[in-house]
Each structure stands twice: as C-alpha cells, then as structure tokens.
Amino acid sequence: MKKIFSLSVITLLFLTSCLFFSRKAESTPEPIPPTSTTAPDINFESGLMPEYQGIVQKLKDASLYTIEFVIADDLYHITGSEEVRYTNNEDVNLDEIQLRLFPNILGGNMTVKNVKVNGDDVTPTYKLNNSLLIVPLKDPLQPKKSLTLSMDFSVTVPQTVDMNYGVQAFYDNVLALAHAYPMIAVYDDEGWNSEIPPQSGDVTYADMSFFVVNVDAPKDVTVVISGREVNRQDNGVRQQITVEAGPVRDFYLAASPDYEVFTKEVDGITLRFYTHSDLQQGAKYALDVAARSLEVFGKRYAPYPYTELDFVSTPTYALGIEYPGMIAITEWIVDPDNSYLEATVAHEVGHQWFYNLVGNDQLDEPWLDESLTQFITLQYFTDEYGQAGNEGFRADLEGRWAYLDNSPIPVGMPVRDYSDAEYSGIVYGRGGLFFEVLRDEMGVEVFDNFIKEYTTDNAWGIATAEILRTEAEAHCKCDLSALFEAWIYP
Ligand SMILES: [Zn+2]
Known part of the structure; x- marks a missing residue:
C-alpha cells in the first residue's frame, strides 16, 4: 500500500519523528447524534465514471455502511455511530461476524458500545489486542441472507506518527483518520481473515463496500473525505458534510485548519490537492503527474473508476499512502524539486488499480x-x-x-x-x-x-x-x- 522510504530515510525519519507535537484538548467530544437510518436518494452511480455505473447493481450485496463521525474541536477525539447492512456472500452459514477496531493497534484507542444485531442487543467478544470485535449471531446467517449490525463508537487518535507510518494520527495540525470505524473483516478460504498487521506494510484487507457518511466537524477546518459530497451545511460553529462512496475498500478522512485546495480537471475526473498554501507549486506539479498517470494507467489497464481523486498532504512517514479515490502524500516531498514526488504520486495513483480496483490480501500477498x-x-x-x-x-x-x-x-x-x-x-x-x-x-x-x-x-x-x-x-x-x-x- 505504501511507498516506503529508502532505508536511510526510514532511519532519518525515525529520529525526527521523536519530536512530538502535542496539543491540549480544547473541548470534550460532542454528543453522538442519532444514527441515520436510510439515507434518502442514495446515488452511488454519480460518483462513478459512466462505464462503471453498472457495478453498483452487481454489488448490491456488498456491505453498506451508514456512519456518523463527530470530530471534537481538539480534532483528535471522535465519536460516532455505525450501521452496516451485511449480506452473507459466502457459501457457508456464519455464526459470527468479525469487525476490525484498528485504532486499538495504531497507537490510539477505540471503544464500542450498544452493539446490536437487527436491533437486538448482543454481547461481543474481543481478540487481537482489542482490534478484533466478534459479534455472535443467535441464529446462523445463511448464504445470501442479510442482517443489520449497529453500534456506537469513540476513538482517541494518537498525537504521534510512531505506529504504522502514522496512518492514523493528529500531528502537525493535520488529522489523518484511516480505518477509524468498525470495519468488517474479509471472510475467505481461511475463514474470517484477521491478524495484527506488522509495522511494515499495509494494515487492511477488505472487500468492496458502500458508505454513506455524515461528518460533523468544527467549521474552521477543511475536511477531505472519501467519495462524493452530497450535502453540506453549517451553523456558524460546526459543519456537517455528507458523502457517498462506493464501491470502495475503505473510508478515509483528513482534516486540517491549514489546508488550501488546488484543483485540476482531466477527462471528466476532478483532481484536488489539499495542502498548505505555500506548497502550491508542489501541489500543482503533483496534480500534473497524477493526470498523466491516470492517462497512462487508464489506457494500459482499465479506465479510472471514480469522478474524483483527492490528494492530502499529511505528516505520515511513508512517502505516500493510497486509499480508494484518495491519496495521502507526506508533506515534506510536496515540492516540484523533490525527487521523490513524481514517483510517489505515480505509484500511489497506480494503487487505484492494484489494491483498490483489483484487491488482494495485502498482509499475506x-x-x-x-x-x-x-x-x-x-x-x-x-x-x-x-x-x-x-x-x-x-x-x-x-x-x-x-x-x-x-x-x-x-x-x-x-x-x-x-x-x-x-x-x-x-x-x-x-x-x-x-x-x-x-x-x-x-x-x-x-x-x-x-x-x-x-x-x-x-x-x-x-x-x-x-x-x-x-x-x-x-x-x-x-x-x-x-x-x-x-x-x-x-
Ligand atoms: Zn504502494
């Protein structure tokens, strides 16, 4: 998933990452808003290029997540709720559902409560250092049958980039919120496939899913979110942004009061780069490389699927990290003269084909x-x-x-x-x-x-x-x- 530094740079960055940035909590998390039930007028097709829109119907049995994230004013306390419509796409009965709670192994903390299956309370169990939530099913879920899981959660995001490249961190005034929702594990020929990921390499292994997400955040922060924005409002203090994303393998969000956006259109795809205003030259160069990469890969392999591709600069100590329709680039290379920038952007854009469009077990293969x-x-x-x-x-x-x-x-x-x-x-x-x-x-x-x-x-x-x-x-x-x-x- 990530393009990693050469070894000397890894060493360098381990050293520099010892300079901690800390920011005092300014407020307690907001109360959890009510879980939205069915989002009106869901239209995942609108986020896909025309040649891909038929996939929404074909993947109608993929998981559908409806998530609320409330980001506190301090930007590192998150509360939320999640409802997932899950269909058993395997050919065996399932007597439990496994979900990953990645913040518990990424240096932060995640707690879950009010876990319900079809509205009934259940008592889950935990494994893998609390990064695995096992939800027992009273009646085994038969193939092709669906259920609805729901729960509330809260996350404390680490204020360091020491774990797993800082994929999930609040650092240097940037919130990088990767894998921060209870995420259904993959059931494959090994059964439920869950393990604690090593520090090198990618963290997740996931099936294609759909997301309808509402983000409630301080108004003065630029929030960059997977998928296509379908609604936005604010009350002068807080803002609410609703997005739809899918099919995608993950959901990602980055936020910072310091972000400015630079935009480029190419063949019906909107490219955006969110970074500091003084990195404008690097951002524009990266968008140019991204446009050329999309053209090369689109011609050679398959068209790019989405109508948008967003970049954010973050303090990650990987050079770049790919997410579906989004890419994080480490801030210090966002410079047209930095020799890592072009290869990193091309590499991360390439992952839109190999990781996202064509998935694989990123831990085993x-x-x-x-x-x-x-x-x-x-x-x-x-x-x-x-x-x-x-x-x-x-x-x-x-x-x-x-x-x-x-x-x-x-x-x-x-x-x-x-x-x-x-x-x-x-x-x-x-x-x-x-x-x-x-x-x-x-x-x-x-x-x-x-x-x-x-x-x-x-x-x-x-x-x-x-x-x-x-x-x-x-x-x-x-x-x-x-x-x-x-x-x-x-
Ligand atoms: Zn990579």
Missing part, C-alpha cells in the same frame, strides 16, 4: 499490489520519458534489491515474514523487476494483454497469486512454474 504497482510506475516512467525514464526508475528498483546483495529471497511471502529491509528490497525492488522478467518471458504484446485482462477480470474483486499465474499462463500458453519458483514462491 503484498507483492500483488506493491510489486505490481512498482512495475506499473516503471511503465509510467517508460511511457512518459522513454528509455531514460525506464532506466531512471529501474535504478530505484535495482538499488533496493542491491541493498540486499540481490539475494533471491522470494517475492511472494507475507509481510510478517520479511524484515523491514527485506520488505523494501524484495517487495518494492525485486518484485517490480519480476514483472519485467515475466514480460520478457511472455513477449511484450502477450504480457500487455494479460495485465489488461487480469485487471478487468478481477476488477472489484480479490485476486491471488494463483489467479495471476493462471491468467498469465493462459495468455502465453506456456508453463511459468520455473519462473514463479525462482522469483515468487517461498
């Missing part, structure tokens, strides 16, 4: 999003700048792997099986180079068709290494087992 996204970033540089661009970015991949003396550590391992240095060198370095080797083996034309079809075949779903290999072999009509043994399989 991180190469499916990270290594492939490194490769398509290389493709961006090649398409934009020819041989020189290719050589320039390939040197980055090669440098990462060379840091490990080109050790043949497999690309296809879970995040937890790599050291930090290996995760960077293998998943971000060797893994990107693997796709060049695969292309050489398959032939350029066959390979390009394969990646395109892999994208459309797996759009909105979850791919696996076996799916990728099977589709590749079907295209080249060849046996790739030796190549996968040499590069991918542990």
Whole structure:
C-alpha cells in the first residue's frame, strides 16, 4: 500500500519523528447524534465514471455502511455511530461476524458500545489486542441472507506518527483518520481473515463496500473525505458534510485548519490537492503527474473508476499512502524539486488499480499490489520519458534489491515474514523487476494483454497469486512454474 522510504530515510525519519507535537484538548467530544437510518436518494452511480455505473447493481450485496463521525474541536477525539447492512456472500452459514477496531493497534484507542444485531442487543467478544470485535449471531446467517449490525463508537487518535507510518494520527495540525470505524473483516478460504498487521506494510484487507457518511466537524477546518459530497451545511460553529462512496475498500478522512485546495480537471475526473498554501507549486506539479498517470494507467489497464481523486498532504512517514479515490502524500516531498514526488504520486495513483480496483490480501500477498504497482510506475516512467525514464526508475528498483546483495529471497511471502529491509528490497525492488522478467518471458504484446485482462477480470474483486499465474499462463500458453519458483514462491 505504501511507498516506503529508502532505508536511510526510514532511519532519518525515525529520529525526527521523536519530536512530538502535542496539543491540549480544547473541548470534550460532542454528543453522538442519532444514527441515520436510510439515507434518502442514495446515488452511488454519480460518483462513478459512466462505464462503471453498472457495478453498483452487481454489488448490491456488498456491505453498506451508514456512519456518523463527530470530530471534537481538539480534532483528535471522535465519536460516532455505525450501521452496516451485511449480506452473507459466502457459501457457508456464519455464526459470527468479525469487525476490525484498528485504532486499538495504531497507537490510539477505540471503544464500542450498544452493539446490536437487527436491533437486538448482543454481547461481543474481543481478540487481537482489542482490534478484533466478534459479534455472535443467535441464529446462523445463511448464504445470501442479510442482517443489520449497529453500534456506537469513540476513538482517541494518537498525537504521534510512531505506529504504522502514522496512518492514523493528529500531528502537525493535520488529522489523518484511516480505518477509524468498525470495519468488517474479509471472510475467505481461511475463514474470517484477521491478524495484527506488522509495522511494515499495509494494515487492511477488505472487500468492496458502500458508505454513506455524515461528518460533523468544527467549521474552521477543511475536511477531505472519501467519495462524493452530497450535502453540506453549517451553523456558524460546526459543519456537517455528507458523502457517498462506493464501491470502495475503505473510508478515509483528513482534516486540517491549514489546508488550501488546488484543483485540476482531466477527462471528466476532478483532481484536488489539499495542502498548505505555500506548497502550491508542489501541489500543482503533483496534480500534473497524477493526470498523466491516470492517462497512462487508464489506457494500459482499465479506465479510472471514480469522478474524483483527492490528494492530502499529511505528516505520515511513508512517502505516500493510497486509499480508494484518495491519496495521502507526506508533506515534506510536496515540492516540484523533490525527487521523490513524481514517483510517489505515480505509484500511489497506480494503487487505484492494484489494491483498490483489483484487491488482494495485502498482509499475506503484498507483492500483488506493491510489486505490481512498482512495475506499473516503471511503465509510467517508460511511457512518459522513454528509455531514460525506464532506466531512471529501474535504478530505484535495482538499488533496493542491491541493498540486499540481490539475494533471491522470494517475492511472494507475507509481510510478517520479511524484515523491514527485506520488505523494501524484495517487495518494492525485486518484485517490480519480476514483472519485467515475466514480460520478457511472455513477449511484450502477450504480457500487455494479460495485465489488461487480469485487471478487468478481477476488477472489484480479490485476486491471488494463483489467479495471476493462471491468467498469465493462459495468455502465453506456456508453463511459468520455473519462473514463479525462482522469483515468487517461498
Ligand atoms: Zn504502494
């Protein structure tokens, strides 16, 4: 998910991140507003490009979250409520539903109360350091049947960026609110798939869902939210913003009193960059790179699905972090002369295809999003700048792997099986180079068709290494087992 710093920069940032920023709470959280029931006139199609609007009906059994977030004046206390319509899309009965409470392992705190199933009180249990909420079902939920879960929650956001790159933090006057709602876990061939994510790599693994979210926040703060804004009002002190998002794999929000917005339109897509006004040049340059990346990836893989793509600068110590239709860029690289900016923007835009549109288990098979996204970033540089661009970015991949003396550590391992240095060198370095080797083996034309079809075949779903290999072999009509043994399989 994230494009991470090179090792020397990680070390540097660990040191500088010891400079804590703290801000005294200015008020207690607002009372929780009543849970909205059915939002009127929900129209997820309006947030999708025309060629994708049919997916809303096809995914009608995806989870539908209705969430209220109330952000206190101090910007790091959040209260809220959530209602989820959940459908059992598996072929077995479910006797429990598992939800992730990520703030409890991201340096903050989340509590949940008033948990109900179809309006009836239930007593949940907790596991994984309180990051897993298990909701028992009195009657097993049969395949294709639905239920409604509801609960109230409160979150205290950490005021440091020490955990997991600071994905969830209030720091430097910016609230970065990732994964801050009770989030349904994925049920797959392993059953409910939940674990505590390592410090390297991405935190979530999620199915496509729909969100109707109301955010209540201080009026003087610019709030940037996943999805498409459908309503906004304020009473002079507080503002209420309602958004609809979906299908998306996650919901993200960033807020700061310091944000200014810079905008660019490209082929019916509105691009916005929210950052400090003195970073205007960097923001405009990033939007230009984003527009060109959208064009390259849209042509090569599949059209970009949404009508909007938002960027926010945050104090994260990853270079960038991708969310569906949103991207966080670390503030210090928002500068047209910063050599990290173009590659970071192209890489994070690339994740809109590989992570969001085509999902994967980001903890067990991180190469499916990270290594492939490194490769398509290389493709961006090649398409934009020819041989020189290719050589320039390939040197980055090669440098990462060379840091490990080109050790043949497999690309296809879970995040937890790599050291930090290996995760960077293998998943971000060797893994990107693997796709060049695969292309050489398959032939350029066959390979390009394969990646395109892999994208459309797996759009909105979850791919696996076996799916990728099977589709590749079907295209080249060849046996790739030796190549996968040499590069991918542990
Ligand atoms: Zn990434």
